[in-house]
Amino acid sequence: MTKKRILFVVNPVSGGKKKTAFNKQVLEVLDLSRFEPTFKTTNHVNHAFELAQQAIDEKYDAVIAVGGDGTINEIGSALAGTDTPLGIIPEGSGNGLALYLGIPMNESAALRRINRFDSVAVDCAKVGDERFFNIAGMGFDASVSDKFANETFRGPVGYLRTVINVLSNYKPKKYRFTIDGKSYEREAFMISVANSPQYGNNAYIAPNASITDGLLDVCIVHKFPLYTLPMMIFHLFNKTADQSEYVEIIPGKHIIIEQEGKDPVHLDGEPKDLGQRIEIEVMEKALNIIC
Structure with a gap:
């Protein structure tokens, strides 16, 4: 039987975790009678994209993201x-x-999922030449992503510290939307366009979103009094954000958002400069994910 060739692309700085023992763990857990692993480490922005493109050209059977x-x-x-x-x-x-996909956070358990090699076809979203698979956003969370990208202190604690710093002086902004041909204007604290329900760490901004339904959920978080912040956080972690009076969710396939300035937009947590007008379209069942 011919072994499947798998490329592991390792981001050495993601999550603030050291990964020096990762290759050894793969060799212990991966079924080496069926799979032939190769390891490559990223060392600059977009390097993972380049390595994945090379893997396609070199006819690898799968590419594994070891990162966030x-x-x-x-x-x-x-x-x-x-x-x-x-x-x-x-x-x-x-x-x-x-x-969201139920992939274990434990490395060995996640590797055993690779051994099963079962996959599901999921939607992604297209923003010009860019893509996102989880959540895109603008406003407060994009400002957090932009600041966090330049922080040396990573991990959940570092992220929380950045959230608090940005929250202390952030002001809501005005946006114009066109969602499947219908127009809206809103002043919003932040906008999240969700393919899957959660940002991460089980914080659910769009509890009913699905990566296989051909839709994106546009989540508009309106200006809210600071004293309601604990309840907003409760809603996020209790999967009830859609029940908050300060959250409006509009599903759609073709979304245009215009912002007043040229503030950063994040795609899956990575800040991007996409200008004032952002056009988003769903690409149905565009990617197979092993889960």
Whole structure:
């Protein structure tokens, strides 16, 4: 039987975790009678995308993202529209997509999922030449992502510290939307366009979102009094954000959002400069994910 060739793309800085023993663990857990692993480490922005493209050209049977949602985004963007599946070993600060898919946070358990080699076809979203698979956003959470990208202190604690710092002086902004041809205007604290329900760390902004329904959920978080912040956080972690009076969710396939300035937009947690007008379309069943 010919072994399946698998490329592990390791982000050495994701989640603030050291991964020096990862290769050894793969060799202990992966079924080496069926799989032939290769390891490559990223060392610059978009390197994971480049390595995944090379893997397609070199006819690898799967590419495994060893990192967080940003690493998954780069590799998934290369693999979308191909038959090459993406595997995930969650090593990020939030791991939103992996948590939603039920992929274990434990490395050995996640590797055993790779051994099963079962996959599901999922939707992704297209933003010009960019893609996202979990959540895109603008406003407050994009400002957090932009600041967090430049922090040296990573991991969930570092992320929480960044959230608190940005929250202290953030002001809501005005947006214009066109969702499947219908127009809206809103002043919002933040906008999340959700393919899956959660940001990560089990914080659910769009409890009813699904990565296989051909829709995106546009979640508009309106300005809210600061004293209601504990209840907003409760809703996030209790999967009831849609029940908050300050949250409006509009599903759609074709979304245009216009912002007043040129503030950053995040795609799967990675800040991007996409200008004032952002056009988003669903790509149905575009990527196979091993889960």
